[in-house]
Amino acid sequence: DTAVSQTPKYLVTQMGNDKSIKCEQNLGHDTMYWYKQDSKKFLKIMFSYNNKELIINETVPNRFSPKSPDKAHLNLHINSLELGDSAVYFCASSQDTQETQYFGPGTRLLVL
Amino acid sequence: KNEVEQSPQNLTAQEGEFITINCSYSVGISALHWLQQHPGGGIVSLFMLSSGKKKHGRLIATINIQEKHSSLHITASHPRDSAVYICAGDYGNKLVFGAGTILRVKS
Numbered sequence: 001d002t003a004v005s006q007t008p009k010y011l012v013t014q015m016g017n018d019k020s021i022k023c024e025q026n027l028g029h030d031t032m033y034w035y036k037q038d039s040k041k042f043l044k045i046m047f048s049y050n051n052k053e054l055i056i057n058e059t060v061p062n063r064f065s066p067k068s069p070d071k072a073h074l075n076l077h078i079n080s081l082e083l084g085d086s087a088v089y090f091c092a093s094s095q096d097t098q099e100t101q102y103f104g105p106g107t108r109l110l111v112l
Numbered sequence: 113k114n115e116v117e118q119s120p121q122n123l124t125a126q127e128g129e130f131i132t133i134n135c136s137y138s139v140g141i142s143a144l145h146w147l148q149q150h151p152g153g154g155i156v157s158l159f160m161l162s163s164g165k166k167k168h169g170r171l172i173a174t175i176n177i178q179e180k181h182s183s184l185h186i187t188a189s190h191p192r193d194s195a196v197y198i199c200a201g202d203y204g205n206k207l208v209f210g211a212g213t214i215l216r217v218k219s
Contacts, residue, residue: 033206041149041196043209056205090155097205098142103155 003027006091006104013081014112021076021107023091031097032074034066037088037106046089049074050097081111115139116201118210125217131186133213135199136179143202144182146173148195149212158184160202189217 004025013019025032034046048056052068063079078085091104115138125131135144143162149155159166159173161182166173170189175182186193194216200207 041212043198045206048205058206088153098202100157100160106153
């Protein structure tokens with residue numbers, strides 16, 4: 001059973017489109033995260049949620065909107081996609097903040 | 113300047129060699145994470161430590177809080193250890209990542 005899963009694995013889309021990436025964890029964790037890995041492989045936090053409440057929004061453009069319908073899911077919706085949004089997006093979860101994090105397989109987004 | 117600095121950026125080793133990757137951070141953290149990113153892209157957490165030393169198989173992680181420095185050691189390296197190793201400072205609600213060390217172990 002996959003602990004942290006993301007869909008889709010690959011996403012190719014045109015500039016200006018709106019797309020969503022889904023994340024689910026079956027570990028019973030309270031905290032979930034979204035990270036962006038750029039073309040230089042540098043990872044950066046975007047959002048973190050604890051018990052469905054947003055606790056970190058790391059100066060991400062408001063075209064990005066996370067949604068946590070329950071503790072097991074944290075989805076990422078992106079409006080008006082831009083070329084610079086091309087990256088790999090990783091979801092992760094942990095029992096609480098300041099705990100070991102478990103990462104999903106990543107979603108490779110390419111905006112044309 | 114990134115709050116978390118790693119060195120070296122690239123490292124090539126012969127199978128069997130002892131490997132050290134270094135990480136330093138500029139302000140206080142609650143813990144330090146070491147992660148491994150496989151060539152296929154998946155990320156695995158190796159260690160989370162806030163003091164002292166942890167060991168798992170051939171991997172050892174140490175941290176010196178006073179010097180704001182951590183090291184990841186790999187003993188008896190093997191080609192399957194080839195990956196990107198990333199350290200990250202845990203600032204409570206978020207991780208701040210180093211740029212990663214690309215390790216290649218040749219047989």
